[in-house]
Amino acid sequence: MKWRAEIESYFxxxxSxxxxxxxxNKIKVLKRRAxxxxxxxxxxxxxxxxCKSA
Incomplete structure (x- = not known):
């Protein structure tokens, strides 16, 4: 019930x-590896x- 408005908004x-x-997430992984x-x-x-788009 707490996220109901957000879920309805998505639909x-x-x-998203x-x-x-x-x-x-990619940047965080790179920070760990870098x-x-x-x-x-x-x-x-x-x-x-x-992170460049395909």
Whole structure:
């Protein structure tokens, strides 16, 4: 019952934040794997490579 309005809204408008949640998850995984990168620029480049749309 707590999320009823949000669930009904999804069925009415068919909008979801799932793509953004997926991108956030990819970035979090990269952060865990990126320990030891020599610069933030390399890390940002890796994020762009991993998260570009297909």
């Amino acid at each position: 009415q408008y068919r909008v 934040n799932a793509p953004m949640e997926g991108t956030n 320990y030891g990168y020599s610069s933030m620029r390399h890390f940002e480049t890796r994020i762009r490579m991993e």
